[in-house]
Amino acid sequence: xxxxxxxxxxxxxxxxxxxxxxxxxxxxxxxxxxxxxxxxxxxxxxxxxxxxxxxxxxxxxxxxxxxxxxxxxxxxxxxxxxxxxxxxxxxxxxxxxxxxxxxxxxxxxxxxxxxxxxxxxxxxxxxxxxxxxxxxxxxxxxxxxxxxxxxxxxxxxxxxxxxxxxxxxxxxxxxxxxxxxxxxxxxxxxxxxxxxxxxxxxxxxxxxxxxxxxxxxxxxxxxxxxxxxxxxxxxxxxxxxxxxxxxxxxxxxxxxxxxxxxxxxxxxxxxxxxxxxxxxxxxxxxxxxxxxxxxxxxxxxxxxxxxxxxxxxxxxxxxxxx
Amino acid sequence: xxxxxxxxxxxxxxxxxxxxxxxxxxxxxxxxxxxxxxxxxxxxxxxxxxxxxxxxxxxxxxxxxxxxxxxxxxxxxxxxxxxxxxxxxxxxxxxxxxxxxxxxxxxxxxxxxxxxxxxxxxxxxxxxxxxxxxxxxxxxxxxxxxxxxxxxxxxxxxxxxxxxxxxxxxxxxxxxxxxxxxxxxxxxxxxxxxxxxxxxxxxxxxxxxxxxxxxxxxxxxxxxxxxxxxxxxxxxxxxxxxxxxxxxxxxxxxxxxxxxxxxxxxxxxxxxxxxxxxxxxxxxxxxxxxxx
Numbered sequence: 001x002x003x004x005x006x007x008x009x010x011x012x013x014x015x016x017x018x019x020x021x022x023x024x025x026x027x028x029x030x031x032x033x034x035x036x037x038x039x040x041x042x043x044x045x046x047x048x049x050x051x052x053x054x055x056x057x058x059x060x061x062x063x064x065x066x067x068x069x070x071x072x073x074x075x076x077x078x079x080x081x082x083x084x085x086x087x088x089x090x091x092x093x094x095x096x097x098x099x100x101x102x103x104x105x106x107x108x109x110x111x112x113x114x115x116x117x118x119x120x121x122x123x124x125x126x127x128x129x130x131x132x133x134x135x136x137x138x139x140x141x142x143x144x145x146x147x148x149x150x151x152x153x154x155x156x157x158x159x160x161x162x163x164x165x166x167x168x169x170x171x172x173x174x175x176x177x178x179x180x181x182x183x184x185x186x187x188x189x190x191x192x193x194x195x196x197x198x199x200x201x202x203x204x205x206x207x208x209x210x211x212x213x214x215x216x217x218x219x220x221x222x223x224x225x226x227x228x229x230x231x232x233x234x235x236x237x238x239x240x241x242x243x244x245x246x247x248x249x250x251x252x253x254x255x256x257x258x259x260x261x262x263x264x265x266x267x268x269x270x271x272x273x274x275x276x277x278x279x280x281x282x283x284x285x286x287x288x289x290x291x292x293x294x295x296x297x298x299x300x301x302x303x304x305x306x307x308x309x310x311x312x313x314x315x316x317x318x319x320x321x322x
Numbered sequence: 323x324x325x326x327x328x329x330x331x332x333x334x335x336x337x338x339x340x341x342x343x344x345x346x347x348x349x350x351x352x353x354x355x356x357x358x359x360x361x362x363x364x365x366x367x368x369x370x371x372x373x374x375x376x377x378x379x380x381x382x383x384x385x386x387x388x389x390x391x392x393x394x395x396x397x398x399x400x401x402x403x404x405x406x407x408x409x410x411x412x413x414x415x416x417x418x419x420x421x422x423x424x425x426x427x428x429x430x431x432x433x434x435x436x437x438x439x440x441x442x443x444x445x446x447x448x449x450x451x452x453x454x455x456x457x458x459x460x461x462x463x464x465x466x467x468x469x470x471x472x473x474x475x476x477x478x479x480x481x482x483x484x485x486x487x488x489x490x491x492x493x494x495x496x497x498x499x500x501x502x503x504x505x506x507x508x509x510x511x512x513x514x515x516x517x518x519x520x521x522x523x524x525x526x527x528x529x530x531x532x533x534x535x536x537x538x539x540x541x542x543x544x545x546x547x548x549x550x551x552x553x554x555x556x557x558x559x560x561x562x563x564x565x566x567x568x569x570x571x572x573x574x575x576x577x578x579x580x581x582x583x584x585x586x587x588x589x590x591x592x593x594x595x596x597x598x599x600x601x602x603x604x605x606x607x608x609x610x611x612x613x614x
Contacts, residue, residue: 079477152452197471220487246497251488257478260471264480268488270501276488278481286471310463 078258083319087227096227100234104189108166108238115239117143117167118160123150126176128201133171135202135283139252139265140239141216143169153297161186167239168297171196181287183235184297190305191297192235194261194287201283209267209279215248216241217265223256228306229322232261232289250281259320261287289322330369334361339368355386355400357430364426374420374427376405376434383412383438385419385431409439 027043030036062069074080089096100106107113117140119133125148137143153170160168165186172180178199184191202211219240224233236254249269255262265282293302306321313321333339341353342361349361355375358365367373371390376383385403392399403419405412413432420428492501 077477150452197468218491220484222483222487246500251484253480253484253487255478255480255483258470258474260474262475262478262480264484266484268484270488270492273492273501274489276485276492278484278488286475288467288471 078318081318083316085226085319085321088225089227089230096230100230103231103234104185104187105234105238108242109234111242113166115142115166115241116164117169117239118165119143119145119169119171120148120156121170121178122172123148125171125173128176128199129171129173129178131201132178132199132283136169136171138212139217139282141214141241157184157186157296178285182297183239185235185238186296188295190231190235191293191295191302192232192289193291193293195290197286197288199283199285202281205280205284207279209281212250212265212267212281213248215245215250216243217248217250217252218244218246220251220253220255222253224322226322228289228292229256232292232322251278252282256322259288259322261289261322263287326369326371330363330366333368334363334366341368355388357427357434365430372423372427374423374431376416376431376438378438378442381442382407383435385416387419405435412439 027036027039030039100109108115117137119137119140121129121133125133133145137145148170157168167189168182168184168186170182170184171178172182174180179196181194181196182191183194217240219237221233221237224230233254233256240252249267251266251268253262253264253266255264262284263286264280264284266278266280268276268278270276289306290308291304292306293299293304295302308321313319333342339361341351341356343350343352350359351361351366353367354377355367355373356365357367357373357375363369367375367388371393372388374385374387377386378384383405385405387401387403388399389401392401403415405415412435416431416435417428420431491497
């Protein structure tokens with residue numbers, strides 16, 4: 001009616017630049033929900049077909065060109081687009097190497113101390129947390145679980161140091177699930193506070209293997225690139241004894257991705273020199289660093305090396321700190 | 323209406339008193355000046371023109387008194403006396419101020435004062451102990467973190483990463499002689515050797531044999547250290563050593579090719595090259611064992 005008329009009128013004066021389309025309706029303007037849904041699905045299918053056709057065409061062109069084809073475009077990922085962090089550690093950096101030779105973990109890496117871990121919880125742990133602590137102590141060799149009877153951490157720490165413990169792990173519990181981990185390196189080492197999430201106990205892991213044995217596992221630390229990440233990585237490394245027993249074929253992995261540290265415990269077997277099979281045993285959990293404090297646990301007077309400040313640090317989606 | 327009995331009769335029994343709370347077994351009085359907290363004839367501050375209470379403000383206790391002389395002046399009705407911090411002295415002060423007052427009020431005042439001091443002591447003790455800090459969760463942020471964690475998990479591709487790392491370590495020989503795989507790096511290096519000029523005479527080989535003895539020990543010691551460092555700490559020299567190793571071992575393989583088996587590394591290497599090693603059987607059990 002009117003729309004067609006106006007189109008005819010506009011078409012009369014020659015205006016070659018202006019291209020006129022018949023008035024289309026968009027799918028979202030249909031009032032009837034069923035019909036709208038149907039039309040939307042049809043539109044989606046059409047889009048998919050067009051996309052597929054475009055892909056095929058591009059592939060044909062690429063094959064036709066053969067060697068002269070332009071190289072494939074690398075898809076953008078968050079890891080690709082990550083904002084460059086100026087504290088990224090260069091493996092050849094002498095300053096970093098010197099720092100590490102003289103920091104609190106140097107005695108461990110010089111093999112002067114043997115790690116001895118104390119695992120405890122917050123007050124009145126529920127069953128899940130207790131079981132998690134037990135499983136964690138099977139994963140980490142030379143570790144002991146103690147029940148926390150309302151003792152103050154500040155009093156526990158001198159006692160631990162007197163008994164030659166090198167690390168203290170406190171699992172914080174809230175609403176019957178463990179949700180926080182405090183890792184403190186004992187002879188006045190740094191204290192890291194993590195938020196723990198997706199904790200899976202051994203019985204919840206599908207297709208799991210048998211119990212972890214007493215062999216010392218290997219460690220894999222992935223993606224700890226910045227200075228902060230480096231020190232956290234060393235902290236994790238110092239939990240495990242230096243010499244892994246390869247006959248045990250167990251490996252503990254701390255994998256950092258976008259500031260989330262995933263912990264997994266596997267048993268591996270080499271099927272050939274190019275294939276390895278891994279089987280997950282042991283608990284799994286995810287950590288996110290909340291704060292790193294110099295010195296042992298002291299929340300009031302401690303000197304914080306790094307605190308996660310949400311308003312300042314979470315502004316960019318492509319900026320990660322570890 | 324200043325007759326106490328009339329007031330009590332009205333408020334306490336018949337009409338509505340806004341401070342009164344009734345429960346199944348008892349009546350309570352919400353009045354802030356009430357001495358016992360119950361709604362009684364003798365504890366109602368409205369129905370007694372001579373009344374006293376103990377109230378606590380910021381850790382200090384005060385004795386509040388009301389007399390019938392000041393009943394007409396609501397502003398000056400309640401007289402306040404600060405009690406001493408010392409418990410016994412305060413009790414004496416109460417006695418002193420409430421001398422000639424009814425026994426009930428004196429007794430109840432002292433009881434209330436005792437209770438208050440006890441809870442003040444407990445507060446002070448508790449603040450010295452560990453305090454639980456409650457950190458409120460923010461729903462939006464929790465949801466965002468959860469979502470980001472899931473995406474990070476997908477992006478991490480953990481299994482692949484772990485497998486790759488383990489294969490890397492196998493290639494770099496951190497496992498020593500536990501696994502007997504003919505590493506294809508040998509073949510590569512072999513091909514390299516063949517592709518190079520074959521003028522590399524035995525003289526060279528013999529020279530290098532002696533060096534090999536020394537180098538071998540040096541290299542292996544370093545290996546066990548390297549296996550414990552994380553990825554970033556791996557020094558660049560490791561790649562050079564690896565190449566040296568490959569050259570050594572491939573010489574072995576080329577010499578004992580006749581047997582058709584690749585010799586074990588480790589103790590086998592230390593022996594002279596032309597002795598054939600018969601460790602055939604050891605390869606089988608490792609392949610037979612399955613992952614448990």
